[in-house]
Amino acid sequence: MVAVMAASVVSVPAKEAPRTADEMVTVALATLPAEAQATERLIRTGGPFPYPKDGSVFGNRERQLPAQRRGYYREYTVTTPGARNRAAKRIVCGGYQVTTPQACYYTDDHYASFRRIVK
Template identity: 50%
Template structure:
């Protein structure tokens, strides 16, 4: 019987802790909203230079730098020099998940060129043209890692 009472007491304490923990979580969200430099947990730290990313990320940075990071009013496929491939870019990225700094204005760019008509894959570069900050996602915006240099 003593073990059962202890278990009930612990279960009750856990419930109380859960109830009292909820406002702290919402105040953390409010704090993150008030301070755009605070980031959610799905931004992988630390930022890395482009040389630390997979080769296709370095190549994509080179393609987009060569195209001067276009900002077309609608999604556009751009020809990749000396190939029959295209690469999509300049889409507005709305940051609705609030994973990136809230005061940014973002554009998304594909990482992998493709044959015209083929479906796009999940890899993207997201860039703020004002600050020139750049992030990479290989899982269609579930996680991001900032590219600290080499992809401005």
């Protein structure tokens, strides 16, 4: 019986994060919603940001972004018109110079997926 059960176990590969930013699906900054473009401008100028959590460390617990050391990624809220809270849209940027990030990523589904922002 154990052999039958063991034979029926199907191995499902774990979802792997891209190893580099260049392996990610991309999105042009100009095609993002106006609110996301405004958030990206605020990131590059150092704020001020509308939410207290903006600029906080993003832990990448979902492992959707390339692996980096803790503190590499920071998250920023993209304002959603009509929402009564922070909603699901974010920009997460990686790098150690906050106003000149090495790469930024957009999510509109609260970290379930990301697209690397290109200019």
